Amino acid sequence: MKPQITTLHSLAGLRSALRRVAHRAGLPVELRYRLALSATRVAGAELAAGRPVLLETVPPARNGGPAPEDRPAVDGPATDGPAMDSPEGDAEGRLVVRLHLPHAPRRPSLDGLPLPAERLPGTAAVWRVPAPSAPEPCRDDPPGLVELLEEELSAAVDRADALAEDHQRLKHELAETNSGVLALYVQLEERDEQLRQAHGRILRQLEDALRPPPVRVPGLEMAVHYEPAEKHAPTGGDLYDWFVLPDGTVHITVVDALGHGLTSTRSALNVTHAVRTLALEGHPLESIVARTDEVLATFDHELMATVQLARLDPRSGELVLANGSHPPALLVREAGDASLLEVRGRGIGFPLPGSERLLRDRLGPGDLLVLYTDGLTESRRDPREGEQRLATAARRHRHRPIEEIPAAIADDMHTVILHPDDTVALTVRRVEG
Structure with a gap:
């Protein structure tokens, strides 16, 4: 069938023509108003500027043969010129609508249309809309524009x-x-x-x-506080051990194994067990650090740990210290004087391990001994400043119940933590037996 071409000068005329064409082709109401709205958007600027547009329509081909050619596709006169190139009908039963803007200064935008269009050469756009294979027969009195609009409104x-x-x-x-x-x-x-x-x-x-509980012996009060570097970690490489030797003296071991987590825990346990064994076998205190390294080096080649050993006679208050690269102990007298008990030595896994000498002192009634790992004093990366702050905190809390002192000292030391590390704070106070 021949295409029908109409020249249109207004948006109202374009909408009316498309609605009637779509109705005759039997398009569903939703497709009908999408087609009318899309064509209006494409041609709106031209018609608003007073420039006409050409509407070319080809009704869908039906199986029963071509539709009568004497039935106009749109209202309005057809142009006298030749039809634009287009098929005589659509073999797939589609309504073909071509909109040509002959006077447009540029190609129209086809983006975001309610019914997508195909772009043609020049300033034309085309819609190929599927139509029902057997549309309802047209009435002798086709519906008016108002009826079509009411139908679309009802569908909406x-x-x-x-x-x-x-x-x-x-x-x-x-x-x-x-x-x-x-x-x-x-x-x-x-x-x-x-x-x-x-x-x-x-x-x-x-x-x-x-972590064994404090040793209960007359003449001594003991307490300990442990704090991991990471709250979710079960333990780390900072451990301690304390027990009573056959002669009645109390032995204390404080260990800081290199690293964190369970691997360092295993290393620290190896050290505390080796030290306990050697101490109970009667080895001299000054030899235990070196002997521990000798024992463990055969099966733990990567072990590195600092260690401090203390022996305390609860009857006389005599204190003996040995050290392997560990921070110095702190002694706070009952009157408030504080001093660091430094012993030179090298730790387990270090070159030439062992304590270079023993340090001897004596605790009087009310004197407080503080043993710890470097996580207590190096939280701000300055050990000397940390040791000074530790002495201040220990003096402040020395008269509190022994169970409260280690945690109170740790709280004071950790008000600002720039370098988190596992921490052990262990306190021993001599009391009247």
Whole structure:
């Protein structure tokens, strides 16, 4: 069938012509108003500027043969000129609508149209819209523009009602989903809390196994505070050990193994066990650091640890210290005088390990001995400043109950932490027996 070409000078005429063409082709209402709206957007600027546009339409071909040619495709006169190149019909049963802007200064934009269009050479656009294979027969009195608009409005209202129902249904489904997710979240929170509690119990049991309780002997009060570098880590390489020797003296070991986590814990345990064994076998205190290195070097080649050993007679208050690269002990007298007890030596895994000498002193009633690892004094990367702050904190808290002193000292020392590390703070106070 021949294409019908109409010259249009207004948007109202363009919309009316397209609606009638689409109605005759049997297009659904939604496609009809999408087509009219898209063509209006393409031609709107031209018609507003007073320049005409050409509308060419080809009705869809039907299986029963071509539609009568004497039925006009659009209202209005056809142009006298030749038709633009286009097929006589669409074999796939589609309505073909071509919009040509002969006087447009530039090609029209086809982006974001309600019904996408194909771009043609020049300033033309074309829509190929699928049409029903068997549309309803046209009435003798085709509907007017008002009826077509009312039909489109009714379809739009129905579509809006359907969307509103879908929206309400989705809101209901979302509410049910949210309720289920919330219930699941509560269950997960409860399970997570149970796991945290179980994890905490395991950590406490592990710490109890690694950190023996204070020795109870007449004449001495003892307490300890441990703080890991990372709160979630069960332990680290900072350990201690204390026990009573057969002669009644108390032996104390403080170890700081290189690294963090379970590997350093294993290394520190090896050191404390070796020291305990050697001490109970009666080896002289001045030889134990070197002997420990000798024992452990055969099966732990990467072990490096600092260690401090203390012997304290609870009856006389006599104190003996040996050291292997460990921070010095702090002695605070009952009156408040404080001094660092420094002993030179090299730790386990260091070149020429061992304590160079023994340091001897005596604790009087009320005197406080503080043994610790470097995480207590080096939290700000300045050991000397840390030692001064430690002396100040120990003097401040020396008269508190012994169970409170290590943690109180650690709290004072860790008000600012620039270099977090595992920390052991161990205190021994001599009292009247």
